[in-house]
Amino acid sequence: MSLSLMILMLIAVIIFPRGIQTIALNINIYGDDCVSGGMQVEELTKGTIAVFQLSNGDIIRGIRGADRVHSWCRVEAVYPRKGNDMFTTYDGFTADHMVIDAHTVRAYGKKGKATKSRLYMLATDCDAAVNAAGQAFTPISTAFCPHELSWSEYLRLIAAIRRVTSRTGYFWYFSDAFFNNETARVPEWKNMLHDMCTELLRCAREGQCQKFEKVVNEFVNEHMNPKYRAIVDHMFPNIGGDVEKSETGTITELVRPQEKSNPLLFVAVGSAIAIVLIIVAAAFLVRRARVTGKAKITRGPDPSDHPQAKAQDVET
Helix, strand or coil, X not given: CCHHHHHHHHHHHHHCHHHXXXXXXXXXXXXXXXXXXXXXXXXXXXXXEEHHHCCCCCEEEEEECCCCEEEEEEEEEEEECCCCCCEEEECCECCCEEEECCCEEEECCCCXXXXXXXXXEEEECCCEXXXXXXXXXXXXXXXXXXXXXXXXXXHHHHHHHHHHHHHHCCHHHCCCCECCCCCCCCCCHHHHHHHHHHHHHHHHHHCCCHHHHHHHHHHHHHHECHHHHHHHHHHCCCCCCCCCCXXXXXXXXXHCCCCCCCHHHXXXXXXXXXXXXXXXXXXXXXXXXXXXXXXXXXHCCCHHHCHHHHHHHHHC
């Protein structure tokens, strides 16, 4: 490197320290927590195809609900990881990608057939997708939730995630949506994900959401690409607010479980209303009968019924 170039670079650093820093901040560290583009899935009209052949709107197999009912699922997001790097997958999954077995949602691990392939992100409107081999899998990995989940825990988690993505779009899954920030409290964005998973679960399961709201607000403001942060700010104008005072405009509004109506309460209220209506109707009839009886008493006997009047009629 020439001496003149070194001097120019030194001057730039002195005069434009913020500009140099901004360039350094916009460097993403992409995870390899996806599925192989070559993994086979069954599409409703195209038959068995590879993941890389899917498009948004395609219909593939998956499962829904507590009973894991098999269903056709709409592909909401499918895209390749940026770059042309090849990663090791096992039966089509990276080692830390979360799949569903008989009892838990867990990382697939380093087992099965190992191959090098390009990675893809795949998310559907079902709780989990199912590949052609019959393995159910999620759109998340241990990079987000570091521990095994029960199926019921996972259902709460993925339902909350879908409510958010339905409002904002699926950019939360995009590899270019986040960046590292050396000036942030937590410089690497991936190091915030475990806390986000933990607090999201606590919010969705227990309704304790203030810490979740705070963590997400920090993550969005310090690590989200500005074009996506603008969407979040628009959709959640009060993100980071006190959710115990008001949920309106916060992300907690979508994540916290809403109180379910008690059917027994509806039956009780309905019965009470019916009883009140019967009492009102009975009171009305009794009052009407009393008013009618008083009217007859005050009117007196008909003069034409008097014996003398009848006698006069006979004489005539």
